[in-house]
C-alpha cells in the first residue's frame with residue numbers, strides 16, 4: 321500500500337479540524353487534513369449560527385465553514401477528501417489508513433472527527449430539519465422564546481436541555497418512553513419542580529406535523545398496551561436529547577474513552593494517553609458541544625503538536 325510521511329495529520333473538517341489546521345500551518349507543521357464524509361462538519365447541516373463570536377449578524381453554517389476552510393488553505397494546509405478507515409497508534413510514527421488504499425505515517429495526529437446526535441429515525445425528523453427539529457438546545461433554544469417545545473429523552477442531557485429551554489420557552493413537554501426518568505436524582509428534582517416543564521411518561525413521539533415547519537407532534541401513550549392512546553400535541557419546536565455518538569471507533573484500541581465513546585484527554589488539555597496524539601472538538605467533549613469550544617480545543621491541539629515536535 322502507498323505510504324506517505326507527514327509531520328502533522330488532522331482528521332476531520334469541522335471547527336476543531338480547520339482551526340487546528342490554521343494554527344498548525346502557521347507554525348510550519350505542513351499539516352495534511354482529511355475532511356471525511358462531511359466536509360465542514362455538523363454546521364453544514366444548519367441554517368444560521370448566531371452564537372459564534374465575530375459575526376454580529378449571524379452567519380450561515382455553510383458560509384462559516386467555507387470561511388474557516390479558506391483560512392486553513394491560505395496558510396498552506398493540504399486539504400484532502402478522504403476518510404480515515406483504520407489506525408495503528410501502537411508506536412510512532414503512527415499509521416492511519418485512508419480509504420483503505422493509502423497509509424499516512426504521522427509524527428503527530430489531531431483527531432477532530434466530531435460526534436453525531438442520535439435521532440429517533442422518523443422520516444419527519446428529516447423533513448423538518450432546521451424547521452423546528454433540533455438536537456441542540458444551546459444552539460437553537462433562543463429561537464423558541466415564549467413558544468412551546470418538546471424535548472425527547474429521559475436521561476441527564478434531556479433534563480438539562482428541558483431545564484435550559486424552560487428559561488426561554490413558555491412551556492416544555494419532556495417526552496419520556498419509560499415510566500420513570502433515568503437522570504440523576506438532582507436533575508429529576510430540577511425538572512419535576514419546574515412548573516414550566518410537564519413530563520409525559522410512557523410516551524412515544526411517532527411523527528410531526530405542520531405546513532410551515534413543526535406545528536405539533538403525534539404521540540402514543542403506552543404504545544402496544546391494551547389502553548394505548550394516540551393524540552396530537554401542538555408544539556413549535558422538537559428537541560432530541562437521546563444522546564450522541566462520537567466518531568472514535570478506529571482509535572478506541574489505543575486511546576481511553578468513556579462508556580459512550582468520547583475520547584478521554586488529560587484534564588484541561590487535548591492530550592490523549594498516546595504521546596503526540598491529540599483529540600479536539602466534539603469527539604472528546606460530552607459537555608459543551610459547541611463550535612467555539614471545538615475551535616478552541618483545535619487551537620490547543622495544534623499548539624500541543626508543535627511543542628511535541630520540538631521535543
Ligand SMILES: Cc1cc2nc3c(=O)[nH]c(=O)nc-3n(C[C@H](O)[C@H](O)[C@H](O)COP(=O)(O)OP(=O)(O)OC[C@H]3O[C@@H](n4cnc5c(N)ncnc54)[C@H](O)[C@@H]3O)c2cc1C
Nearest residue numbers: 332333334335336356358361362404434601602609610611
Ligand atoms: C443542526 C446543528 C446545529 C448546530 N448549531 C450550532 C450553533 O448554532 N452554534 C454552535 O456553536 N454549535 C452548533 N452546533 C454544534 C456544532 O456543530 C458542533 O459542536 C461542532 O461542529 C463540532 O465541531 P467538530 O470540529 O468537533 O466536529 P464536527 O463538526 O462534528 O465535524 C467532524 C468532522 O470529522 C469528519 N470525520 C468524521 N469521521 C472521520 C473519519 N473517519 N475520517 C476523516 N474525517 C472524519 C467529518 O467529515 C467532519 O468533517 C450545531 C450542531 C448541529 C448538528
